[in-house]
Amino acid sequence: MRTTPRxxxxxxxxxxxxxxxxxxxxxxxxxxxxxxxxxxxxxxVTLHRDHExxxxxxxxxxxxxxxxxxxxxxxxxPDDANEHCPGTQSEEAGKADACAxxxxxxxxxxxxxxxxxxxxxxxxxxxxxxxxxxVLSGKGGVGKSTFSAQxxxxxxxxxxxxxxxxxDICGPSIPKMLGLEGQDIHQSNLGWxxxxxxxxxGVMSIGFMLPDPDDAVIWRGPRKNGLIKQFLKDVDWGxxxxxxxxxxxxxxxEHISIVQYLQATGIDGAIxxxxxxxxxLIDVRKEINFCxxxxxxxxxxxxxxxxxxxxxxxxxxVKSDGAGETDATExxxxxxxxxxxxxxxxxxxxxxxxxxxxxxxxxxxxxxxPFLGKVPMDPQLCKASEEGRSCFADQxxxxxxxxxxxxxxxxxxxx
Amino acid sequence: xxxxxxxxxxxxxPDDANEYCPGTQSETAGKADACAxxxxxxxxxxxxxxxxxxxxxxxxxxxxxxxxxxVLSGKGGVGKSTFSAQxxxxxxxxxxxxxxxxxDICGPSIPKMLGLEGQDIHQSNLGWxxxxxxxxxGVMSIGFMLRNPDDAVIWRGPRKNGLIKQFLKDVDWGxxxxxxxxxxxxxxxEHISIVQYLQATGINGTIxxxxxxxxxLIDVRKEINFCxxxxxxxxxxxxxxxxxxxxxxxxxxVKPGEAGETDVTExxxxxxxxxxxxxxxxxxxxxxxxxxxxxxxxxxxxxxxPFLGKLCKAAEEGRSCFADQxxxxxxxxxxxxxxxxxxxx
Numbered sequence: 001m002r003t004t005p006r007x008x009x010x011x012x013x014x015x016x017x018x019x020x021x022x023x024x025x026x027x028x029x030x031x032x033x034x035x036x037x038x039x040x041x042x043x044x045v046t047l048h049r050d051h052e053x054x055x056x057x058x059x060x061x062x063x064x065x066x067x068x069x070x071x072x073x074x075x076x077x078p079d080d081a082n083e084h085c086p087g088t089q090s091e092e093a094g095k096a097d098a099c100a101x102x103x104x105x106x107x108x109x110x111x112x113x114x115x116x117x118x119x120x121x122x123x124x125x126x127x128x129x130x131x132x133x134x135v136l137s138g139k140g141g142v143g144k145s146t147f148s149a150q151x152x153x154x155x156x157x158x159x160x161x162x163x164x165x166x167x168d169i170c171g172p173s174i175p176k177m178l179g180l181e182g183q184d185i186h187q188s189n190l191g192w193x194x195x196x197x198x199x200x201x202g203v204m205s206i207g208f209m210l211p212d213p214d215d216a217v218i219w220r221g222p223r224k225n226g227l228i229k230q231f232l233k234d235v236d237w238g239x240x241x242x243x244x245x246x247x248x249x250x251x252x253x254e255h256i257s258i259v260q261y262l263q264a265t266g267i268d269g270a271i272x273x274x275x276x277x278x279x280x281l282i283d284v285r286k287e288i289n290f291c292x293x294x295x296x297x298x299x300x301x302x303x304x305x306x307x308x309x310x311x312x313x314x315x316x317x318v319k320s321d322g323a324g325e326t327d328a329t330e331x332x333x334x335x336x337x338x339x340x341x342x343x344x345x346x347x348x349x350x351x352x353x354x355x356x357x358x359x360x361x362x363x364x365x366x367x368x369x370p371f372l373g374k375v376p377m378d379p380q381l382c383k384a385s386e387e388g389r390s391c392f393a394d395q396x397x398x399x400x401x402x403x404x405x406x407x408x409x410x411x412x413x414x415x
Numbered sequence: 416x417x418x419x420x421x422x423x424x425x426x427x428x429p430d431d432a433n434e435y436c437p438g439t440q441s442e443t444a445g446k447a448d449a450c451a452x453x454x455x456x457x458x459x460x461x462x463x464x465x466x467x468x469x470x471x472x473x474x475x476x477x478x479x480x481x482x483x484x485x486v487l488s489g490k491g492g493v494g495k496s497t498f499s500a501q502x503x504x505x506x507x508x509x510x511x512x513x514x515x516x517x518x519d520i521c522g523p524s525i526p527k528m529l530g531l532e533g534q535d536i537h538q539s540n541l542g543w544x545x546x547x548x549x550x551x552x553g554v555m556s557i558g559f560m561l562r563n564p565d566d567a568v569i570w571r572g573p574r575k576n577g578l579i580k581q582f583l584k585d586v587d588w589g590x591x592x593x594x595x596x597x598x599x600x601x602x603x604x605e606h607i608s609i610v611q612y613l614q615a616t617g618i619n620g621t622i623x624x625x626x627x628x629x630x631x632l633i634d635v636r637k638e639i640n641f642c643x644x645x646x647x648x649x650x651x652x653x654x655x656x657x658x659x660x661x662x663x664x665x666x667x668x669v670k671p672g673e674a675g676e677t678d679v680t681e682x683x684x685x686x687x688x689x690x691x692x693x694x695x696x697x698x699x700x701x702x703x704x705x706x707x708x709x710x711x712x713x714x715x716x717x718x719x720x721p722f723l724g725k726l727c728k729a730a731e732e733g734r735s736c737f738a739d740q741x742x743x744x745x746x747x748x749x750x751x752x753x754x755x756x757x758x759x760x
Contacts (some may be wrong), residue, residue, distance in 0.1 A: 138490010138522050138567075138599045145630075170601035171489050171634040213633060214601045216489075216641035219571030224603065249491045249600065250521035251567045252575065279496075282564060283522040290567035308659065308701060309669075316700040318660075328697055339691040346679055349667040350705065352659060379677060383705050386629045 015065075068271030078104055105336045119264050122232045125191075126265045128239040129163070134258065134270040134296065138283025140249035142275045143304035143375075145173035146385050147404075148246035151271075152178075153390035154408040156201040161240040163194060165231060166205035167258055168248035169224045170217050175207035175308040179388020183208055191236035204235050221253035228257050249283070251290040258292045269299035271372070271411065274363075276303055281363050288367050299414055301374035302407055303360035309399050311344055312336070352377055370414075373407045375400050429455055433483075440465075443631045473583045476542075477616045479590040480514070484756075485621040485647065487608065489634025491600035494655035494726070495624045496524035499597035503529075505753040507552040512591040514545060516582060517556035518609055519599035520575045521568050526558035534559050544588035555586050572604035579608050600634070602641040620650035622723070622756065625714075627654055627706030632714050639718050644729050650759055651723035653752060654711035659701045660727045663687065663694055721759075724752045 003112035078088065084098040094109025095097070102108075126132070135148045145168070152164045166174035175181050175195075183195045185208045194202030206217065206227065237243065245262075248254055259267070270291050274284040284301070291298050317332035318325045336343050375381075378400035384391045391397035391404060426438045435449035444450070445460025477483070486499045496519070503515045517525035526532050526546075534546045536559045545553030557568065557578065588594065596613075599605055610618070621642055625635040635652070644650050668683040669676045687694050715722035727745045736749075
């Protein structure tokens with residue numbers, strides 16, 4: 001059977017075929033079969049979406065906007081379904097009159113329906129988890145994993161039982177940040193055992209499952225969802241007070257799935273991490289709207305990398321002239337000690353990311369979500385993350401640890 | 416794990432397929448003996464097979480594009496979009512015809528970075544028109560299609576792939592010298608798709624951006640292996656945020672005290688002017704991200720890919736780094752990286 005359309009006789013027919021192909025956003029290559037049969041028979045064709053042959057890109061997106069909830073709402077209505085589709089999960093799926101000619105008809109009529117039994121298993125498994133927190137961000141590289149790791153350390157130090165689940169499948173950072181590289185996952189008859197940093201802090205990540213840490217995980221959405229489901233179903237967390245879930249940036253498969261799977265068991269809320277830059281705040285606003293749309297409470301926003309602060313003596317100095325650059329650190333420090341010794345007792349602050357437009361605090365005020373606090377950019381915190389240490393364990397992270405401690409206290413209070 | 420790469424190699428073999436699955440693209444898919452009882456049997460026997468006609472359309476459309484460059488990173492927030500934007504500005508200033516395609520569907524940063532927020536996409540009979548920053552620099556992003564910039568784009572993989580396909584098929588770039596493609600972080604749907612769709616028309620190579628941190632380098636190694644696996648040449652790695660550099664006069668100063676902190680910036684600057692004026696001619700450098708383990712340069716050496724150079728914090732907010740005198744720290748480094756890239760073309 002040909003999959004490419006036969007040339008249509010009428011010019012209108014030609015247009016419809018062309019637009020049917022361009023508007024088809026499913027994995028199918030050609031327009032639905034019923035379009036062609038209708039054209040040949042001379043019947044007027046009503047595309048299930050709209051009747052215009054040309055739409056502006058913005059209009060196309062608005063159309064899709066109607067289905068944005070499809071991933072999380074009730075009754076999946078696929079893109080290429082007929083009008084009046086009863087929904088793929090309905091009793092009549094594939095059998096209703098409206099289904100005649102729909103490309104999904106056979107699948108709907110034969111596929112199993114009803115609630116996903118895996119979700120039932122997840123609810124059972126997570127019944128022993130008191131609080132579930134998601135750590136999200138629209139933007140990448142703002143410090144979600146660093147924050148998740150330090151939050152877990154902080155909660156564990158307060159003598160809570162803590163679990164940390166890393167659902168970033170393509171770029172799992174958690175094993176590194178907790179000093180657990182090279183560890184394996186063991187199984188018991190109760191399920192998969194998390195990898196324990198301390199007796200009350202267990203961790204799970206795909207990072208533990210890669211034979212070679214440099215192996216790329218080149219998976220499309222459905223496969224990632226499958227693993228996330230397995231993490232929720234099969235990992236034996238035991239009885240824990242807090243399950244912290246570290247998500248990748250964005251609002252795609254992982255995020256839709258984690259909300260879908262956890263919704264039955266209840267999500268306490270999401271903590272959103274950002275930096276002060278406008279480019280981050282744009283994405284974070286989207287993330288806040290995602291949470292509102294899917295009904296996850298936003299416990300608050302953390303502004304990370306909120307300025308760099310270090311003693312003047314920690315800086316390097318370079319002098320540039322026509323020939324290039326020379327390191328002038330030693331000269332500069334001696335010069336300061338000699339001529340301006342009082343400078344050695346001050347802290348030098350740089351605003352690495354421009355927050356002149358108000359930063360995250362102003363955005364929280366505008367969007368009606370709590371602002372949890374600012375964490376300065378602290379090279380010592382970066383080092384602690386690289387080495388898998390808690391920033392609260394010693395006094396080195398003097399710039400960032402107090403700020404983080406405050407934020408954790410605020411979170412516990414709201415719980 | 417290669418299965419997710421679907422389309423490369425011969426025949427997709429789904430996870431739950433029977434043993435001896437002939438592959439979903441095979442002639443006997445769904446009909447072979449081995450297919451009996453396989454959950455995908457019905458889909459395989461009824462779904463259309465053969466090469467994707469959209470890929471043919473993409474090849475035609477991109478025939479007028481001389482060079483296609485991907486900007487990738489395993490890690491988020493390292494400066495891919497910033498680098499893509501500045502690279503496009505640089506190439507445009509060298510009088511090339513440039514296109515910049517943003518395939519980050521969930522978090523499109525390019526409109527902001529080029530100062531094009533609020534712009535719309537117009538259509539002509541030739542297709543969708545890119546939004547032009549300058550007469551020789553056109554941009555396409557989902558950011559231009561959102562009614563409200565705060566709207567979250569909550570799409571699963573297949574839908575994102577569909578839009579990326581549409582960007583490649585329907586956008587009328589015209590005859591351009593360079594098409595830069597800014598990807599989101601990771602090695603998932605968008606990356607698999609862009610490689611699949613562009614492979615027929617030829618990808619010149621990819622530039623990988625990272626920061627010096629080990630946590631970034633772990634993800635970047637994965638990205639380099641992704642490129643090797645899918646056969647995309649790695650033109651080089653750029654180490655961004657390689658230290659923060661600014662004149663002393665740009666710093667703020669605070670004095671920690673018992674009552675809290677006091678801002679002493681004015682006092683400090685006057686003190687310096689009076690007692691140690693030579694300090695005003697030096698640049699203060701901070702290493703924000705620890706690169707004591709060798710950073711990106713060492714990683715490139717280990718993985719056998721070219722190292723293009725280091726960048727300090729680059730400009731944002733719609734300005735070309737070269738047009739602005741404030742980016743005195745990063746513009747020369749960026750310029751030399753761009754020159755290296757052009758040479759390898």
